[in-house]
Amino acid sequence: MSFKNLQKALGLDDDGVVGRATLTALFKRLGASQTRADELALAANVHMRTYRILDNELRFAHFIAQLAHESGGFKYMEEIASGSAYEYRSDLGNTQKGDGTRYKGRGPIQLTGRANYRKYGQSLGLDFENNPQIVALPSIGMLVACKYWADNGLNELADKDDVLAITRKINGGVNGLGDRKAKLEIIKNLLGKN
Template sequence: MSRLRALVALAALVVAGGLVAIIPATAASAAACAASWQSSAVYTGGAQVSHNGRNYQAKWWTQSEAPPGTTGVWQDLGACGGGTTPPPTGSCNHPNWVAGTWYATGSIVRYTNGLYYIAEHDNPGYDPVISTWYWEPYTCGGTPPTNPPTNPGGFVVSEAQFNQMFPSRNSFYTYSGLVAALSAYSAFTRTGSATVQRQEAAAFLANVHHETGGLVHVVEQNTANYPHYCDPGQPYGCPAGQAAYYGRGPIQLSWNFNYNAAGNALGLPLLTNPWLVQNDAAVAWKTAIWYWMTQNGPGSMTANNAMVTGAGFGETIRSINGSIECNGGNPAQVQSRVTRYQQFIGILGVSAGANLYC
């Protein structure tokens, strides 16, 4: 034992059948570094990055806050810098995967485990080893799939992204209902470049989130307002009853004249049966898209025009609530909508564009 110096101190003695085996111990190596943090990238809860020789994991959505940050969003996972698994043999030379970066179908990335993955569906940087719906292993020398699958109805927001945007939504507001409603207006989120289409979808859903508390409320909560929404001066009056035209659905459709106009446009008996909006998810989504596509409201243009012409997100707020919020009417409410829009465009992996405020 006297000959065993420092190395012996690091060895483990295994006694078996009277034989002593000396197994040299090795110092624990540091964890491999995750992909480097990027100031422009959007990171969602669970995303891991490395920064200044340490790994971090995001607790919730974040952008631009360098780890370790000041808000508590980053969890310190410890020092990194250990060896990484070598890439598979072959001629692959694809970029490292970065959480929060938009990846189109067919994109190929190198993950932190040294292996490659190919995107089967568009996604905002989901983890390849967790989101198997969006990624599958890729062998160097392989080719991207032909005729890659698309989201249902061609909608630019996937169901996973929708769920991420509305984690606590009322079960009434189904993704399938939203997709079914797209047939009502073919230009909705299908006009302009891919960036503009995603910006419009984010703007629509951000306003919807604000109006319904995150798609929690199907009907207006202040029942005292219900009789207020009947305008008896209209030639058709209020056949469903004076208190029947309260706010319903994703943009809280209200007033008898709006139910009448929406019903005429959509071919639905909403004037006589306004309850359809709170009983049929596709109808509810259609009324929201109808307003978005056709109504200026208190603004000077439709919300759709605001997004596809570059007037900006701020004009969508004006089209929905006008001076009640805009021009200093309620800056806190405006900021709430803008913040949600910025979160959603981050999920969809595009820039916010100009003129966010009204």
């Protein structure tokens, strides 16, 4: 696999260095609008480096594939469903009436639950618990996704090419595993794996 192959597949200069142009083109290819692709790429270009996701192609492939699944091809930064299914889910920290809707999935990784909004807000110095809607901003959501990825040891699981374990860490189960695997193959193909 090679970032040069990815750049060639996206019709870009193949210098092998993933930057904003490469990320913008990839997000667009996977379904994002131009504006959304630009916003995501701006944040991803910084935060994917900080959280060592760009250290190798396998980490990159798994990260992008999981986020592409969670966000419907980077089209949705907020869960389409109301979130009422998460009401009173103590495993998510949803203990008060309205928490399910208030702390529904947001950002490209679909951060869900009061406990996660509190945890990631506090660790990033942002008040997500009182302002949950800001996680839906593409730049903030990408930061959260990168932090969540690193905090949950997903770089190491990606290094082992373990899509099942990564899916369980992100989803809590294996919902959408087939689509996650399909998206992973798409990214690997763009990277020249096959």
